[in-house]
Amino acid sequence: MSQLYGVEGRHPGWPAKLGPLRVPAGVVVVRPVRLRDGGEWSRTRLRDREHLEEWEPSGTGTWAERNSVWSWPPQWSALRSLARRGQCLPFTITVDGRFAGQITVGNVIRASLRSAWVGYWVSTSAVRGGVATAAVALVVDHAFGVSGLHRIEATVRPENTASVRVLTKAGFRQEGLLQRYLDVAGDWRDHLLFGLTAEEAGPGLTARLIAAGLADYE
Numbered sequence: 001m002s003q004l005y006g007v008e009g010r011h012p013g014w015p016a017k018l019g020p021l022r023v024p025a026g027v028v029v030v031r032p033v034r035l036r037d038g039g040e041w042s043r044t045r046l047r048d049r050e051h052l053e054e055w056e057p058s059g060t061g062t063w064a065e066r067n068s069v070w071s072w073p074p075q076w077s078a079l080r081s082l083a084r085r086g087q088c089l090p091f092t093i094t095v096d097g098r099f100a101g102q103i104t105v106g107n108v109i110r111a112s113l114r115s116a117w118v119g120y121w122v123s124t125s126a127v128r129g130g131v132a133t134a135a136v137a138l139v140v141d142h143a144f145g146v147s148g149l150h151r152i153e154a155t156v157r158p159e160n161t162a163s164v165r166v167l168t169k170a171g172f173r174q175e176g177l178l179q180r181y182l183d184v185a186g187d188w189r190d191h192l193l194f195g196l197t198a199e200e201a202g203p204g205l206t207a208r209l210i211a212a213g214l215a216d217y218e
């Protein structure tokens, strides 16, 4: 059988620590999710419900249940086993060494497709300072580089102006509208599809951000 998915212990690009990259909000580093992220993860997400819930896939149980400190270990464990199988690169975003959100490269398919999606969220304590854009640039460069992928896509609700801006600033191209695509905040929501191939990334998204004066090496 062709190697559609990665193989245990042979996942190029995992684990990895990416950055540091300086942006207006502080110094961004992207590193693998950890079991001990649970406290900050839960505190942040319980506080930021209004900021996050509108844009995230619906889940079972209440927001408080889904984001309690007890719900992190099983999520972390599931992400870690997907990462070990080469199907996902689940990262925590830190700003100045503090927990600031998550960015995940998911549904990694290899063989002739070599494609994945990217998804992210940033804490209200760190938004509007270039953090998500820097994290996307670091992760996409890594995915096209060491991880050997060829295409990354992202889907976003048209109303999510901040996230559309992140993808546009990072260099993604809008490809179309997926109607009633994903169950988000309790209903089937249209999503814009954005894509980027390794050829389009050229010298890299991080290098482009730096050239545009939006980030700098620390």
Ligand SMILES: CC(C)(COP(=O)(O)OP(=O)(O)OC[C@H]1O[C@@H](n2cnc3c(N)ncnc32)[C@H](O)[C@@H]1OP(=O)(O)O)[C@@H](O)C(=O)NCCC(=O)NCCS
Pocket: 051, 052, 055, 120, 121, 122, 123, 126, 127, 128, 129, 130, 131, 132, 133, 134, 155, 156, 157, 160, 161, 162, 163, 165, 166
């Ligand atoms: C979307 C999100 C990740 C952006 O994170 P961030 O670190 O603030 O992103 P950046 O600072 O790199 O860029 C955000 C851009 O959107 C703009 N922006 C932010 N909020 C905005 C709003 N409400 N309306 C219009 N523009 C907005 C910012 O000004 C910035 O653009 P600029 O650099 O041209 O000024 C963050 O707001 C978030 O986590 N939202 C909730 C979860 C979510 O939407 N995840 C993505 C799902 S597809």
